[in-house]
Amino acid sequence: MRKMDEMEMSIALQSFRYAYAAGTILLGIYNIYYLIINKNIHLPTLIILNVMLLIQQGIYSYKLENITSGKGLKKLISIMIIVIAVVIIILLVGKNI
Numbered sequence: 001m002r003k004m005d006e007m008e009m010s011i012a013l014q015s016f017r018y019a020y021a022a023g024t025i026l027l028g029i030y031n032i033y034y035l036i037i038n039k040n041i042h043l044p045t046l047i048i049l050n051v052m053l054l055i056q057q058g059i060y061s062y063k064l065e066n067i068t069s070g071k072g073l074k075k076l077i078s079i080m081i082i083v084i085a086v087v088i089i090i091l092l093v094g095k096n097i
Contacts, residue, residue, distance in 0.1 A: 024052060047090055054083040 027049050034042040058079035065075045 020052075020056070024049065027052075043090065047087055050086055050090070051083060054079065054086065058083070 027045050031042055031045045031049065034040070034045070058076055061079060062073070062076035
């Protein structure tokens with residue numbers, strides 16, 4: 001298997017970005033639709049949206065901090081702890097609704 005050149009890598013990364021953005025937007029639209037129709041929040045899609053966005057932000061911060069100061073792992077661990085805390089809070093609040 002041959003290595004991708006820069007142009008192929010750029011095209012692949014751009015397609016991943018578009019797919020991620022489309023998935024996030026569609027999940028958001030579905031969540032709004034579900035809220036309007038059922039007068040209720042669809043918790044699984046809300047959790048998926050939050051986890052996707054926080055993981056993306058965590059990886060971005062990790063890479064950026066790793067390049068600039070070398071403290072990327074500490075930042076990534078703190079963001080993952082926040083992700084876990086948010087998911088637990090959403091689950092606890094969802095059970096009480």
